[in-house]
Amino acid sequence: MNTLPYADQKIGQKEMVFIVANVVIGVGILTFPRTLAAKTGSIDGWISILISGLVASVIGWLLGKLASRFPANSFFEYASLIVSRPVAQVITFLVGIYFLLFVSFEARALGNIAKQYLFTTTPVEVITLAFLLIVQYAVAGTRIALLRLNMLFFPIVLLISAVVQLYSIQMLELDNVRPLFTTGLGALLQGSKEVNLSFSGYEVVLFYTLLMTRAEDAPKAVVKGLLIPIFLYLTIYIFVIGVFSAEVVKNLTYPTIELAKDVEVPGGFIERVESLFFTIWIMTIFNSCTVFFDLAIFNLGSIFPNVRKFTWLLIISPLVYMISLWPQNLVQFFSLGDQLVYFGIFITYLVPILLLLIAKWRGVRGDE
Template sequence: MSAQTLSEKLIGKNHMGLNIASVTIGVGILTFPRTLAKATGAFDGWISVLLSGAMAYGIAWLLAKLASRFPRQTFFEYTSLIATRPVGYVLTFLVCIYTLLFVAFEIRAIGTISKQYLFFNTPVEMITLSFLLVVQYAAAGSRISLLRLNLVFLPIVLFVMAVVLAFTQPLIQMENVRPYFSSSWSTLLKACKDVGISYSGFEIILFYTMLMKRPQDATKSVLIGLLIPVVLYAIIYIFVVAVFSTEVAKNLTYPTIELAKEVEVPGGFFERVESMFFTIWIMTIFNTCAMWLDITLLNLTSMFRRVDKIVWILVLSPVIYFISMLPQTLINFFSFGDWLVYYGIVIVYLLPILLFGIACLRGVKGHE
């Protein structure tokens, strides 16, 4: 029997917060300045970032309250308690579809962006397949070990992002940010929808609260986990607009990478900073994909206890790869991502909030 105690196998609220931040800072960090610049057409888009972050925290708080109400139970188990076992099966299966599609979207993003910036002559199919093999290897291991990787990877990603922003500071042109506060409130609120898509990821609190030492601290974890990307997104948008202007940002496919390309290290001893930035960013996408695949496995094994996790990995991997290769163009790829987020709004936002309301009305609670 392992000498580890139960508490040593669990994670704290700060650690959970870092996991949420890591999942949230995914593909969205590369593209959101473009969508936000299109929606607002002004420097004021950072206000939409803060407003949408506050809205995201409100939703995340409700999801955290639901999960912490059933401390040591899986999503399938507490859904079955609240709304009967058949409903639990249906809802958990729909969640599995969502998480599976998210893995497919993320690995295709890696393939597409890697080919554009790093591996010019490598087929996107091979890049995507290689990344999927690494992700499934990670998901096959210990769940707690996977979550603890964020303690190593996320600080490195944030440090590199800070270096990029520091070196682009001399490129800021004040005429690009004027006039200030020129957008109407209706425009800023409408833009919240576009940037809010980039906050997808905090819903992992529904599934990983059971692994926390103190599940009642889940609401504090989502605050930590969303505060990091909200501040980071606001700063990145300000820098992108200040360096390129909103008109240019509207036409950049990946404005954050383009910002990194503008960096010039004094002395000229290091070129192509965007390659280093992108390579470090892959760390975040790796953990994001691995956690989404792990959540898929967690939900499937909670419903079908006799089927081993490795069997599910072998069955699901070809399906994930096939789905990831369906978008034929970049427009199709972004449309796939938008559709996926809207599907997630219903499945992992609205329905769990409805379940939380039913649990409160019926007085249904779990046990420690």
């Protein structure tokens, strides 16, 4: 009897591409045009996106090389082989805290935006709690089933995003994108730094390469996965600036949502495109949160293997909820996002690259 192609407990390169792309496209897609326009002041922000995307691709490739060097080991196991068990415990614990904080940030982002645009009379605490309960229920299942939800949702995300941009063409004004190439290199680099949050997430390759049928495909899968959000961010930024102008975008909290609100589909087939956009965006945030929640439990569970997964859910969930409610306003919320980016750069990018260099220097490899 032939088995179903998705009944096994392994993932292929295509699935890793979708996981990386789906996790990267999260909260940042809604806000990055504002921060980028504020730094560059023009359409030239697309250059900053390319710079940031190139840097992310190089780092992602290096992370994939590290994980593929240890195809049968978890992150904690191969970190222990490289730098000793006590040091690996500290690194893995900090990685788990990073993912825990990221779940809190994205859950609060959903609460803020849903309250502003959908549930205006519902307290943000209630919206955030309801969302986290759904995320918790999903994470309680198997890891493979969780990852394959990306295969189900991601094509829908791309389709609706394409529809929003397609019907935005009629609203483009060429005067809004002129003049070109007027931004200095310093401003472009500053803009590139602002886009970093929008590219967070591809570090999942460090932890899910263990589940790949061919671990050596991990570096290639990360780069392919990042090409999708790079292209999506480029087109969204160009359309947002082309429709509203850079000066207006600077003052919009969520420019991408405002673009979806202004879209009109001929014939009245869809009267409120932003409702459809919200639906697919919630799918994306749900996927990101479930993956990050799973990784928080996965890393903390590596250090304390005797604690069951369900127990971790009971311990972590209240912490995630309390942290998500810590920001009292948008200024504190975006400040939390910036601090999270810097923490992530250190613990999930610089430290793993250092581990790769040490592994190569010492000639450490994992079991096939």
